[in-house]
Amino acid sequence: MPEGTYLVMETGGRPFAIPAGAVEALRSWEDLRELPLGSAWLQGLLEGEGEVVPVLNSPWLGDRGGGPREVVALVHAHGVRLAIPGDHPRLCAADAEGPLSEEASGPWTGTLRLGAESVACLDPGKLYLELGLH
16 A cells, blocks of 8 residues: 555544554454453454454553444554454545654554544554563
8 A cells, every 4th residue: 555545443433543554454343253351452353364363452542432343454563463443444645644742652653634633543563562462
């Protein structure tokens, strides 16, 4: 995908972006096998193509509502596949990029200007490290 293209999804009505080059595919939420007693960051598992992929728990992304129920994006981080839940997926080209505020922490790497909207950008590499998967 072209440089500066992002997959934008929402969790709890809050949009976030993932660099499109890190996204391998989108899968239906119906494919998810939920794990109610898993780790706090783990929503469930996706099976397919001979492997099981962990699905990130949406409250970990800041979702305070019921969580997304539409799709999961499969991303690569340090050779590991992770699935990130979201609603209303769309590809967007960023108008501009900027740093996050000083208070920002976790896997967020900066903000993107998408028309009139400012969206936090998720860094799959930081996500991998934040989850302690290294």
